Amino acid sequence: MLLSGCNSTEHLSFLNPQGPIATAQNEHFWLVATILFILIALPVFVGTVWIVWRYRYGATKSKYAPRWKIFKPLEYLTWGGPIIIVIFLSVLVWHNTERYDPYRTLASHLPTTHVQVIGYDWKWLFIYPEQGIASVGMLAFPAGQPLTMDLTSATVMQSFFIPALGSQIYAMGGMVTQLNLQADQPGRFLGENTMYSGDGFSQQKFSAVAMTPADFDAWVQQVHAAGIPLDTAALNAITTQGTKAQLRTALAPTASLPDDNVYFIDVKPDFFASVVMSIKGDAAFAPNISASTSTRGKEP
Structure with missing residues (x-):
């Protein structure tokens, strides 16, 4: 009750669901909690009081x-x-x-937004293969439309979670997992890595922002205008262990970034696949940008 007075610009929990998956999980949670209370907790509470009273010291009716x-x-x-x-x-x-299998796509007559997610130490890289852009610190997508994400890790296993939209899933090096979500309306949601992975783990958070389709198109154009080319120097900065703030500091001399996030352009269509295959093949973490192998949805 005390925490209900707290306010935030970001939706933080599935207890305040903002999409169909989180809504279903919220209903499931309260259904299970109600069943457990009625069938287990309530009889225990009532039975404990009854036994203590019936078999109290000096009772004459107990046999x-x-x-x-x-x-x-x-x-x-x-x-x-x-x-x-x-x-x-x-x-x-x-x-x-x-x-509510996270691999199951959400039925919709609207187009699906496809995003590829790579976990680094300690930041998430969101790649938009259809737009040729990427971002660190912000996951943007149209509201009311399905969002399909392919996830992997360039380092240790990590846990990807947007509580207000539902469904946590792991990202593992050399493998690809998939997550399907949707936001009912425009809004801003907390996203994070919920698995401890080093000193910067607590700062590995991001904002998942659901926009109107027009605003999303405008955001894509803004990224194209202000983004940093994903060249060797940028890639080295991304793969270097550090938080989003440290990445901004490393890239600040080369570009003027519009906000607290970092944006990239000229992202190769097979960049995500090359990261997966480089880890799977026990190669260096830095991927071969010119690789031509592609993968989606499963372990390659």
Whole structure:
């Protein structure tokens, strides 16, 4: 109740869902919590008070039965109740796990935005292969349209999570995982790496920004105008261990960046695939920009 007074420009939690996946997870959470309370917590609370009162010191109605061996109705309740609860919750969780598989694309008559995500120490690189641009610190996409992300890591395993939109998923070196999300309306959402991966882990956050289609197109044009070419120097700065702020400092002499984020242009269509294959082949973390191998959705 005290935390409800806090306000932020970013949506922080699935308890305030901003998309269909987070809404479904929110409903699932409260359904399971209600079932557990009614069938487990409430009987324990009531039963504890009843037992303490009935068998209190000096009670005259409680019967002392030292030779009592078994009471079948109590045995059935003791063993049958938990078994039924576990079966019911297992079926419910299994059903919703299949239904909201992060690899399952969201049905829509609107076009899907495709973004490739690479986890570095300690920053996320978001690549827009169709637009030929990339960003660090901001994931922009149109609201009301499906967002499909392919994820990998250029270092250790990392955990990608936008709580207000739902579904955490891991990013692993040499492999590709996929996540499908959608924002119901324009807004700004907190994104982060939830797996400890070193000193800068706590700063590996980003803003996921859902825009109107017109605003998204304007943002793409802005990136093309202000972005830094993704050349060897920029790539070396990205792969160097450091936070987004340190990346900005390293690139500041070469460009005037419009905000706290870093934007790149001239991104090769096979850049993401080359990163995956370089890690998979136990090569250096720095990818071969001219590589021609492509991959999507699965381990290559």
